[in-house]
Amino acid sequence: MEFLSEIPIALWIAGFLALYMAWAIGANDVANAMGTSVGSGALTVWGAIMVAALLEFAGDFLAGGHAPDPVRKGMLDLSMMSQDQLIYGVLSAL
Numbered sequence: 001m002e003f004l005s006e007i008p009i010a011l012w013i014a015g016f017l018a019l020y021m022a023w024a025i026g027a028n029d030v031a032n033a034m035g036t037s038v039g040s041g042a043l044t045v046w047g048a049i050m051v052a053a054l055l056e057f058a059g060d061f062l063a064g065g066h067a068p069d070p071v072r073k074g075m076l077d078l079s080m081m082s083q084d085q086l087i088y089g090v091l092s093a094l
């Protein structure tokens with residue numbers, strides 16, 4: 001557990017914010033997609049949770065890596081900013 005003390009506080013904050021945002025966005029998407037199915041009786045609440053968990057994971061696992069491609073391939077010129085500026089920029093975006 002000694003290695004945990006070596007991780008910068010900004011990385012802990014970024015990790016927490018990223019997890020929170022993933023949870024919040026995922027919950028909103030699931031509510032939009034599954035509310036109609038449960039409301040109409042096509043799926044039970046438990047069935048909707050299982051379908052949503054499977055499809056949300058599959059979408060993130062199969063296509064999630066393509067989302068940052070525009071930023072990684074030239075939208076942001078990393079040579080124009082310092083490491084601190086990049087960290088605070090990412091934190092502010094989160």
